Amino acid sequence: MPAAPERADAARNRHRILTAAARMVAAGGVERLALDDVAKAADVGVGTVYRRFGDRAGLVFALLEEQDERFRARVTAGPPPLGPHARPAERLRAFLHALVDLSVDQRQLLLLAESSSPAARYRNASYTFQHAHTSALVAELRPDADAAYLADALLAPFAPGLVDHQVRAGGFSPERIKDGLDQLLLGLLPHRDG
Structure with missing residues (x-):
């Protein structure tokens, strides 16, 4: 019902x-x-x-969910390269870059949410969507690879504590983080450009 x-x-x-x-x-x-x-x-x-x-964690997750709904709409129906009408390699790169911006912008909320429930990141709809999307793109680009594992590996740099450490203690700009992710992608996809 x-x-x-x-x-x-x-x-x-x-x-x-x-x-x-x-x-x-x-x-x-x-x-x-x-x-x-x-x-x-x-x-x-x-x-x-x-x-x-x-409680406060429930409120924080509701705030994050509102922002995440807008992000998912951009990914599923927005213009290329983030949206559906781009080549897989371009789309994966655009997706990871957009996640950098989202993670840096939301890092204080994400830290608060993670501190209240450390494993919740992996059980919520946001991570489920991010993992499924990343896994599907990796599978399309590298049918021989373990796409589910590689999706987790590509999303691991978005752990709130790491993002906060990079920005605050390391002085990393979003552009530097994106450049690092581009280097990871080059290692993952050395012979295919999607």
């Missing part, structure tokens, strides 16, 4: 809560993202926030 549609007032509250939380994060408040403060900023009761998201 399909789930009942969300009530209009519940949808409005969800939108207000996520909008308030996103504003707080944008203002640099990831570390201080407290549900009481989010409720106050959204002008809803704190119980509403707890019922809707459970």
Whole structure:
């Protein structure tokens, strides 16, 4: 039986809560993202926030999911080279480059989410999509390879702790990270250009 549609007032509250939380994060408040403060900023009761998201990790994952939905739409229906009408090698490179931008932009939220549930990264819809997409492109480019393993290997550099370390401690720019991924791809696909 399909789930009942969300009530209009519940949808409005969800939108207000996520909008308030996103504003707080944008203002640099990831570390201080407290549900009481989010409720106050959204002008809803704190119980509403707890019922809707459970805890701070639930709220963080909801924020990430909203951003990830937009990213998935760009990958599945956007223009080339990220979208579906590009050659596999170009598409894989564009996908990894777009993940760099997304990971750098979201790194504080991703760190917070990972610290609350370290293995959750691999169980959520975002990683499932990223892995399936990467695996399919690798399989198309290298039918002889273990595409599932190589997808994990290509996505491993996007671990939030590593991205944060590279940016903060290493001073890596997104362009430097992309260049490094390009070198990995050259090693993976030395004789095929898709």
